[in-house]
Amino acid sequence: MRKNSLDLAATACLLGLSISPVVNAELLKDSSAELEARNFYFNRDFRQQGASQNKREEWAQGFILRMDSGYTEGLVGLGVDTIGMFGFKLDSGGGTAGTNLLVPDRSGGSQDYSSDLAVAAKARFSKSAVRVGSMQFKNMAIISTDGRLLPQVFKGSQLLSKEFERLLLDAGYLTQVNNRDSNDFEDLSMKVSGKRGVSxxxxxxxxxFAFLGGNYRIxxxxxxxxxxxxxxxxxxxxxxxxxxxxxxxxxxxxxxxxxxxxxxxxxxxxxxxxxxxxxxxxxxxxxxxxxxxxxxxxxxxxxxxxxxxxxxxxxxxxxxxxxxxxxxxxxxxxxxxxxxxxxxxxxxxxxxxxxxxxxxxxxxxxxxxxxxxxxxxxxxxxxxxxxxxxxxxxxxxxxxxxxxxxxxxxxxxxxxx
The missing domain is CATH 2.40.160.10 (Porin)
Incomplete structure (x- = not known):
């Protein structure tokens, strides 16, 4: 995943804000950071004769660093959320690639390692917050997958508002995706495999990809x-x-x-x-x-x-x-x-x-x-x-x-x- 202009802008924003000790203290307040080490073994055996691939089997190690800052003090609070990702191959080969754990290479196998960085700048006003950059999503319209070694992230923006009691409003606009087995962002696509009858x-x-909606607690x-x-x-x-x-x-x-x-x-x-x-x-x-x-x-x-x-x-x-x-x-x-x-x-x-x-x-x-x-x-x-x-x-x-x-x-x- 190459750093895009939004990532660089968000990083510059964080570095600029950290100059002021007062601002830096407010950013650290309510901040969170955690490092996950994820070791993943995947084996899929195709149980019929004549299959183009009899087995998919890979073993990999991943590290996911999540850092969510607090907000600066003032009418409009500013902050930055970051996801750093690194994965490397422990075992793969002999025609067993394709598990989505690792980034494919041109030979039909998997790359030895990959690294990604997702950065999103955020702003809060009253009970509403806006994020712009690279991030994960989870709502009825779109849910980022996290079922392999490294999570899927999207490039886009999102508005979450809790201005009204018991009502959550959610709007977003996505332009590209970095999939769980990819090294870079690409355009979005629609699921068409299986017997869907889609042409x-x-x-x-x-x-x-745009969405607008929310939830109301009756x-x-x-x-x-x-x-x-x-x-x-x-x-x-x-x-x-x-x-x-x-x-x-x-x-x-x-x-x-x-x-x-x-x-x-x-x-x-x-x-x-x-x-x-x-x-x-x-x-x-x-x-x-x-x-x-x-x-x-x-x-x-x-x-x-x-x-x-x-x-x-x-x-x-x-x-x-x-x-x-x-x-x-x-x-x-x-x-x-x-x-x-x-x-x-x-x-x-x-x-x-x-x-x-x-x-x-x-x-x-x-x-x-x-x-x-x-x-x-x-x-x-x-x-x-x-x-x-x-x-x-x-x-x-x-x-x-x-x-x-x-x-x-x-x-x-x-x-x-």
């Missing part, structure tokens, strides 16, 4: 959300969300998560999709049991920015179950071992089944996925904040690759401020 006129590329247990978003020339989308948490007694509740997204084309695509989804989760002490349903309607599958995490109930470890006409359901079980006196240890298992995928033939597409996850975070002592996480997935499909996958992630976070 394009021209390149799958756009230099503008009462203590009920929150409603709405976002309008547009990937210029490719798609427009209206998304709605309603989340209700209902206490049912001592240490038990029922959570309902309802989602609706309607996507249409924006000139150079045939996008036409309505995604409906619902997830109901019952929690009792350390146990949680969830049931979910997701349905794709229209002439194409779901639309979202490529490489990001879509706001879909059934987006999981490998699949998103968002192909044309696909219906899918999910069953999920979680257990927190603090109920057995082992705080920090958590277990999750889920099963998803999708069918009715339009393959353009007499037969419909079917797929299923089973995910298992076990994670332990040390709670105290010299190992505090060190976590061990194992993720396993099995995928079977009559229109895509069968997959057995394992991920082992060791992470240590060191607070610096």
């Amino acid at each position: 394009l006129k021209g390149a799958n590329s756009s230099d503008a 009462n203590e247990g009920l929150t409603a959300g709405y976002y309008y978003s547009k990937l210029d020339d490719l798609y427009k989308q209206n998304s709605f969300n309603l989340v209700q948490v209902m206490p049912l007694g001592e240490n038990q509740n029922l959570k309902a998560d309802l989602r609706y997204a309607h996507s249409t084309d924006d000139g150079r695509s045939n996008v036409d999709n309505t995604a409906l989804a619902a997830m109901f989760t019952y929690s009792l002490n350390s146990h949680s049991l969830g049931l979910g349903y997701q349905k794709m309607n229209g002439n194409t599958g779901a639309a979202y920015v490529g490489g990001t995490v879509p706001f879909l109930i059934n987006y999981v470890q490998v699949g998103d179950f968002a192909n044309k006409d696909e219906s899918s359901w999910q069953m999920r079980y979680d257990y927190d071992f603090k109920g057995m006196g082992i705080p920090g240890l958590k277990f999750m298992m889920r099963y998803l089944n999708g069918d009715n995928v339009d393959l353009g033939t007499a037969n419909d597409g079917k797929e299923w996925e089973r995910d298992t996850e076990l994670k332990y975070v040390f709670q105290q002592g010299p190992m505090k904040n060190f976590s061990v996480r194992w993720r396993n997935a099995m995928v079977r499909s009559n229109f895509a690759s069968d997959i057995d996958e394992n991920r082992l992630i060791l992470s240590y976070t060191l607070p610096l401020l």
